[in-house]
Amino acid sequence: MTTTAHDLGRRFHAALTAGDWAAIRSLLHDDATWTLPGDNTISGTAVGGDAVVERARKIASYGVSFELLHVLVSRDNMALSLHNTAQRPDAVLDEHLTTVCRLRDGRIAEIETYLSDVPGMNAFFV
Template sequence: MTETNLDIARSYFRAIRSGDLETVGKLLHDDVVWHQPGANQFSGVREGRDAVFQMLGGMMEASQGSFAIDEVRTLMGNGDLVAATIHFAGRHDQGSMAMDGVDLLRIKDGSIVEVWLFSGDPAAEDAFWGN
């Protein structure tokens, strides 16, 4: 089970990094619950694939298309949970950000059903995204 979930997580991050939203959509459950950290315009809980894609689209627009996970360092599995240590970055006319993070995915029956994100510098991420 853990190895299969690690494979799903690898596929997800590969698709995220290459911009393959079709594959991302296939890996996210229709009713995925997404926990976006911080106190910025994108923070909070999103329920459903469409709400997650709307949020991600807003992040791409706000970052002038630059927001990206530029490195997935480690994937660790424990049953239906997969934790990934990552590095992400973005920029826009008012500034830039680059930091480490942790993405925690809960995978059930071959789909990502819940996602929790953690930022290495929440204040800097909030300042970048704004209200």
């Protein structure tokens, strides 16, 4: 894959907001992982490309709006700075987060998400 880290970040976000699960899967290595903090239905580590896609699907199923603030790049990796919001009758999600993606051979090998409001995430994703 000859995509830049910045382009990869934009493609990941675009696929997430569109619910294009096949596109997300194409950006991941088979052994990709995604780790989220907290103690709720989306917390912990998803292991394997298919499990990472299922985690993205589950998060999106809660009606989350994924506002992209910035794509940040390092020499070898990239991160998405996001503002995620959603609302249910009994809970509101309003958090800033950074999703750090470690890349290998032009694809995502590992994702780790850092949150501004872990208790709020725990209350929302029940």
